[in-house]
Amino acid sequence: MALSSSGNCGKWRIDVVVRIALGLVAGIASGVGARADDSPTFNRDIRPILSGNCFHCHGADEQHREADLRLDDRDAAIADRGGYAAISIGDASASEIIRRIESDDPDLRMPPPKGGKQITPAQVAVLKRWIDGGAKYQTHWAFTPPIATKLSLDNSSPIDHFIVAELTAHGLARSPRAGKATLLRRVTLDLTGLPPTVTELDEFLADDSPNAYERVVDRLLASTASAERLTQDWLDVARYADTNGFSIDDHRDMWVWRDWVIRAFRENKPYDDFIVEQVAGDLLPNATDLQRIATGFLRNGMNTHEGGTIPEEYRMIYTVDKVDTVATAFLGLTMKCAQCHDHKYDPITQRDFYRFYAFFDRSSEPGNGATNGNTPPAIGVDPPLFGIDEWHERLRLREAELVAALAEPAAAVGDSPAPPYDPVAAYKNSIEQELAIVRKQLEADKTNVMVMDNGAANRVTHLRIRGAYDQLGEVLEPGVPEFLASKSQANNRLDLAQWIVDGSNPLAARVAVNRYWQMLFGEGLVETSEDFGTQGAWPSHPELLDWLSHDFVASGWDLRRLLRQIVLSETYCQSSNTTPALRMADPNNRLLARMSRQRLSAESVRDNALAISGLLNRAIGGPSVYPLQPNGLWKEVSHFGHPTVFTAQAYYPSLGESLNRKSMYTFFKRSSPPPMLATFDAPNRETCTVRRLETNTPLQSLVLLNDPQFFAAARAFANRIIDEAPDDSVAERLSYAFRVALARQPTDEEQRVFAVRLKKLTRQASEAPLAQQFVSQSPSPAFGSDERELWAWTIVASTILNLDEVITRN
Numbered sequence: 001m002a003l004s005s006s007g008n009c010g011k012w013r014i015d016v017v018v019r020i021a022l023g024l025v026a027g028i029a030s031g032v033g034a035r036a037d038d039s040p041t042f043n044r045d046i047r048p049i050l051s052g053n054c055f056h057c058h059g060a061d062e063q064h065r066e067a068d069l070r071l072d073d074r075d076a077a078i079a080d081r082g083g084y085a086a087i088s089i090g091d092a093s094a095s096e097i098i099r100r101i102e103s104d105d106p107d108l109r110m111p112p113p114k115g116g117k118q119i120t121p122a123q124v125a126v127l128k129r130w131i132d133g134g135a136k137y138q139t140h141w142a143f144t145p146p147i148a149t150k151l152s153l154d155n156s157s158p159i160d161h162f163i164v165a166e167l168t169a170h171g172l173a174r175s176p177r178a179g180k181a182t183l184l185r186r187v188t189l190d191l192t193g194l195p196p197t198v199t200e201l202d203e204f205l206a207d208d209s210p211n212a213y214e215r216v217v218d219r220l221l222a223s224t225a226s227a228e229r230l231t232q233d234w235l236d237v238a239r240y241a242d243t244n245g246f247s248i249d250d251h252r253d254m255w256v257w258r259d260w261v262i263r264a265f266r267e268n269k270p271y272d273d274f275i276v277e278q279v280a281g282d283l284l285p286n287a288t289d290l291q292r293i294a295t296g297f298l299r300n301g302m303n304t305h306e307g308g309t310i311p312e313e314y315r316m317i318y319t320v321d322k323v324d325t326v327a328t329a330f331l332g333l334t335m336k337c338a339q340c341h342d343h344k345y346d347p348i349t350q351r352d353f354y355r356f357y358a359f360f361d362r363s364s365e366p367g368n369g370a371t372n373g374n375t376p377p378a379i380g381v382d383p384p385l386f387g388i389d390e391w392h393e394r395l396r397l398r399e400a401e402l403v404a405a406l407a408e409p410a411a412a413v414g415d416s417p418a419p420p421y422d423p424v425a426a427y428k429n430s431i432e433q434e435l436a437i438v439r440k441q442l443e444a445d446k447t448n449v450m451v452m453d454n455g456a457a458n459r460v461t462h463l464r465i466r467g468a469y470d471q472l473g474e475v476l477e478p479g480v481p482e483f484l485a486s487k488s489q490a491n492n493r494l495d496l497a498q499w500i501v502d503g504s505n506p507l508a509a510r511v512a513v514n515r516y517w518q519m520l521f522g523e524g525l526v527e528t529s530e531d532f533g534t535q536g537a538w539p540s541h542p543e544l545l546d547w548l549s550h551d552f553v554a555s556g557w558d559l560r561r562l563l564r565q566i567v568l569s570e571t572y573c574q575s576s577n578t579t580p581a582l583r584m585a586d587p588n589n590r591l592l593a594r595m596s597r598q599r600l601s602a603e604s605v606r607d608n609a610l611a612i613s614g615l616l617n618r619a620i621g622g623p624s625v626y627p628l629q630p631n632g633l634w635k636e637v638s639h640f641g642h643p644t645v646f647t648a649q650a651y652y653p654s655l656g657e658s659l660n661r662k663s664m665y666t667f668f669k670r671s672s673p674p675p676m677l678a679t680f681d682a683p684n685r686e687t688c689t690v691r692r693l694e695t696n697t698p699l700q701s702l703v704l705l706n707d708p709q710f711f712a713a714a715r716a717f718a719n720r721i722i723d724e725a726p727d728d729s730v731a732e733r734l735s736y737a738f739r740v741a742l743a744r745q746p747t748d749e750e751q752r753v754f755a756v757r758l759k760k761l762t763r764q765a766s767e768a769p770l771a772q773q774f775v776s777q778s779p780s781p782a783f784g785s786d787e788r789e790l791w792a793w794t795i796v797a798s799t800i801l802n803l804d805e806v807i808t809r810n
Contacts, residue, residue, distance in 0.1 A: 040130040042138040044538050049123045051345055051534045053111045060349075061342040071097070072534075074137040089135050092128035101127075141542060142332070142532040143347075143483065145506045148550035149543050158551075159569040162544035163592050172585060175574040175594040180205055180213075182575075182810055185743040186595070187217060187567050189809045190520050192225035193232060193604040193662075194611045198736075201743050217567055221560050224620055227266035230559075232603055232664045233519060234261055236682075236689040237329045238278075238300045239321075241668040242624050244369055245302025245686060249638070249671040250649070251372045251437055256449040257296030258664075259384045259621040264294075271512060271557035272501035275330055279497035282452050289381045295452035298322050298360065302670065302686060303369035311367030316469040318367070322360040323353065325688040330500050332511040332532030335481075340467035346533040347483040354463045355479035359496045364455025372437055377453040380446035385621035392442055394622050397658065399438050401626075405652045406431045430650040454492065501557070507532060509549040513562065515690060517548075520566055522598035523590075530690045540590040571595075576810045597810050599694065602680030603663035605807050606709065610660050612741050612801065613713035614720045617660040624667040625658040626651065628708045629675050637672045659709070679703050704802045714798035717741075721793055730755050733793070741800050754796055761792035 040046060050071055051059075057066040069086060070076035077087045081096070088094040100110035101119050111117040119127075130136075151158055160174075167173060178186065184204050188196040196204075204216060220226055240258055243249045264274055277284070279298070281291035301321040304314060320339060327335035337343050338353035369375040383391050406428065441447065463473035480490055486504035490496055500508050511532060518524035525545045528536040539545050548562070555561050566572055576595040589596050600608060610616035629651060638649035653659065666674045673684050679699055683689040704710055717737070725736040734754050738746040746754070765788035800806065 039133055040126050042130070042136060043141045045126050046130050047138075047140065047534055048538060049119060049127060053117045053119050055345050055534070057111075059344055060347055061344050063341055064344070074135070078135065087131055087135050090132060092131040095131055098124070098128060098131070140346075140534055141539070142510065142526075142536070143506060145503075146510060146546035146549040148547050151547075157565070157569040157571075158547055159544065159566065160571055162541050162547065163569075163571045166541055167591055167593055170585070170591055172582070172591060172593045174570065175577065177570065177573050178575045178595065178810075181743045183213065183573055184216060186809055187213075187572075188220060189600065189604065189608070190567070191217075191220040191229060191563070192223060193229040193601070193607055194225060194616075195608055195741070196743055198739055201739065213573075214568060217564055221564060224262075224266055225618075227262050228620070228662060228664060230265040231258065231261045232601070233515075235664065236685070236692070237325075238297050239302075239325065239685045239688050240300050241670045241685045243669045243671070244304065244375075245670040246304040246306065247671075248304060248306055249669060251434070252374055252450070253441075253448050253623075254296055254300060254374075254450060255621075255623050256381060256383060256447055257293055257300070260290060260293045260296070262621055263290075263384045265559075268558070268560045271552075271559045273557070274559075275501055275508065276494075276497040279326060279330075279500065280452075280493035283454065283492060283494035289379070290384060292379060292451050293381055293384065293449055296449050298325070298452050299365070299450035301325065303375055305369040305371050305375075309368065310469075313367065313469045315365065315367030316464070318365060319357055319360050319363075321687070323357050326360075326496075326500075327356070328530055328688045328690060330511060331505075331507045332514075332526075332530065332536070333481075333507070334531055334533055334535070339464075343533075345535050348481050351463060351474075351476060352479075352481040352483075354461060355476050356481065356496075358461035358476055358478040359490075359493050361459055361461045362454050362457050362492070363452055365452075372433065374448050374450045376450075377455060378448050378450045380444065380448055383447055383621070388445065388447075391447060391622065395438055395442050397656075398623070398654070399435065399442070401655045401658075402431050402435045402438065402652060404655070406435070427650055431652065434652070452493070503553065509553050509557075510545060512559075513548045513552050514545065516559070516562060517566065518691065520563070520572065521592070522596045523588075524691075527590075528691075540592075595810075597808055599680075600807050600809060601692070602677040602682040605680050605704075606663045606676055608806065609710055609713040609801050612806075613716040613797075615660045615713055615716045616662070617657045619657075619661060622665070625661045625665050626654040626667050627659050627661070627663075627674070627676075628653050633672050633675060634669065676703055676707055676709070701802070704807070705798065710801065711798070714801055715790070715794045717797035717801065718790055718793035721797060722789065730758060734796075737797065737800055741806050742803075754799075757799070758792050758796060761795050762788060765791045 054071050057064070058069045058071040059065070060070075060072055069081075071086060077097075078085050078089055084094075084096050086095065086097045088096075092098050097110070100108055101124055103109045106113050111119070151161060153161060164174060177183075181201060181204075184196050184201060188194065188200070200216075204212060207215075235258065238257075238261075240254060242252060242254065244252050264277075269277075277291050277294035279295070281287055281294040284291050301318055303318060320336065324336040327333045333346065333348065334343075335348055335353060335356060337346075338348045338350050340350070342349045364377055365375065382388060461476050461478075463476055465471035465473045478491055478496070479485065480496065480499055484505065484507070486499065486502065490499055499505060510526075511529070514524040514526050515529050518529050525541050526532060526537055526539045548565075551565075552558075552562050571592055572595065574592075574595045576597045578589075578594055582593055586593060599605075607616060634649050634651040654661075663674070663677060666677065668674065668685060670684050670686055673682060678684070679697075680703075681692050681694055683692060717740075720740070721733050721737045725733040731751060734746050734751055738744060738750070
């Protein structure tokens with residue numbers, strides 16, 4: 001995940017900095033890459049060392065190069081410097097770089113001790129072996145076209161071929177296949193974000209045919225839930241939100257674009273078309289409304305209408321965001337680092353940056369945005385997933401919710417006021433503001449979405465000196481980075497989009513394949529899925545990545561086929577069980593001798609609980625909804641949150657079934673992301689995010705225990721256990737609960753522990769009125785169960801929902 005920085009590349013990715021500080025950037029140091037009998041290679045072993053420690057001062061950036069020494073270019077590195085060379089081919093002992101690294105003199109030692117970087121003894125040994133072996137350089141692996149290794153296979157998967165070959169070379173073997181129940185839960189969660197139903201579990205366990213699993217995969221991939229699952233990840237990439245960002249952070253309407261993405265994945269739109277339409281759908285011949293909607297991808301970035309801002313400065317900020325998003329999402333490049341100067345590590349010049357910038361500089365989008373709405377260019381369209389009548393029906397539901405809140409603003413569920421001031425006037429105005437937005441939408445025959453245009457086609461693009469919006473340098477025409485440029489000329493966004501998916505571009509297919517591998521395995525073949533440049537990680541299986549990339553393009557960029565290919569492999573179907581020996585040999589499971597366990601995404605943690613409980617509302621698409629959240633959050637962060645200001649922004653939850661929509665439909669405010677999602681590491685959507693960082697904190701446990709929606713889910717799950725278990729025995733009820741939540745039977749020990757717990761809870765319920773109070777607190781209705789029984793089983797259900805195994809995909 002990249003840190004947000006407007007043209008300031010001094011803020012580096014946390015993960016890269018940590019990896020460099022720990023000396024783990026080299027493949028050898030990580031335990032993956034070089035084998036014991038291998039000679040060091042530049043791309044795998046040497047470039048990470050030099051890039052992490054040397055290129056900042058001795059790399060491609062000529063303006064900031066120290067001692068006129070360049071180590072990223074072989075001719076420069078081996079050049080005579082008056083009787084010595086930085087690298088003396090075939091003689092490490094005569095190489096100045098080695099002398100400097102091993103020097104005890106702090107004034108001579110490299111890298112300088114004050115910089116905090118240090119090349120480890122193991123890395124020095126690798127450098128020496130490489131120099132003694134001829135110091136051969138290579139073009140960075142990601143900047144060369146993928147090469148598909150020719151395979152002679154019987155019926156085995158090409159994926160398994162590459163994985164087994166690497167395991168064998170490291171003296172390891174693949175783990176046994178996971179059990180059927182585990183496999184069903186794994187693939188269902190991975191492809192839909194939801195658990196399998198008990199019926200699906202029973203049917204799969206009863207099906208002994210050899211293609212039973214294959215049929216499950218095909219069913220899942222064809223489902224709308226799978227399209228929603230793929231869209232969920234894409235919302236991070238596209239920095240989708242329902243507000244404008246920056247300080248005011250008020251309302252906008254971009255859900256139509258989100259629904260376009262669901263439709264595209266549901267139809268299995270070829271991935272190259274998926275890219276082209278989002279980058280330049282408006283420029284396609286006879287562009288349809290759907291193709292124009294697709295360009296909302298570029299308009300999802302933040303904007304502002306705050307008074308006192310300089311429109312041209314902010315227009316530049318919006319355009320730089322588009323450069324960063326396209327470069328990260330489709331090329332895996334940290335191009336924004338060249339906004340102010342040449343890139344320190346990759347061969348991207350500042351001229352390259354502003355030539356790329358010029359593609360997006362032709363839009364008529366202004367620097368000052370609209371208030372509580374969409375900034376032009378925007379179009380009125382029919383919703384992509386349903387008709388206008390259904391859209392209006394959903395708007396009328398929201399209107400009713402707001403009218404109810406207006407009647408009693410001081411008792412609003414989600415943002416009830418707090419003393420010492422009288423908040424009624426401010427909150428009344430807030431509701432009326434949102435009501436005005438809803439009623440304006442109800443009057444419209446079409447809904448609105450921001451899109452791209454070429455309305456400023458004659459605008460002249462300048463290089464910006466030091467990245468400043470008002471410091472104009474040379475005039476530049478649109479173009480792709482020179483080191484990646486093909487012979488064809490690129491003049492507009494459509495040319496750019498078609499170049500991205502052209503065979504001459506070595507990055508787009510690799511980046512896409514890697515990210516979907518990451519979705520299914522928790523980590524990409526290239527760990528740094530946001531950075532395929534020289535600061536990025538070496539692929540764990542480069543030949544596999546190239547083969548998959550080449551095959552993906554050859555298939556017509558068929559994403560569903562790619563996903564099917566991966567989840568049907570034996571590599572994916574392995575058990576996730578491990579051993580001390582395996583953990584020692586490959587602690588991060590980069591070689592994939594087993595399947596990795598991974599915690600569910602933030603959205604799936606919540607959706608999983610709602611699905612288990614039976615509360616989940618599976619409606620598709622439409623305007624975002626407002627689940628319960630703690631009181632006052634929006635008020636605390638709002639630009640207009642002070643009680644004396646006329647227009648306070650407040651949060652008013654949805655009512656009824658809307659509370660239980662899938663998490664991807666939750667109204668997303670950038671300055672105050674949905675708190676449950678943020679707790680489980682969802683980003684704030686201010687910038688393009690292709691890889692979430694994962695944390696483990698006590699707050700996550702508190703959310704699972706105490707969040708009102710998790711409490712409601714526990715109560716509904718208790719009702720479900722009581723009403724749907726085959727009989728009233730504790731054993732049968734526990735068996736049913738575990739099968740619903742975990743797709744397995746409880747162990748004897750789990751049966752014993754929960755049975756004892758139930759007896760204790762039942763006794764407590766009889767001794768105090770706590771049970772009645774507990775049951776009445778939930779917004780989820782009871783289904784007529786005995787209150788004492790419901791109390792006990794709600795606690796048990798909550799305990800089950802809090803199990804690590806429930807929020808983890810094995």
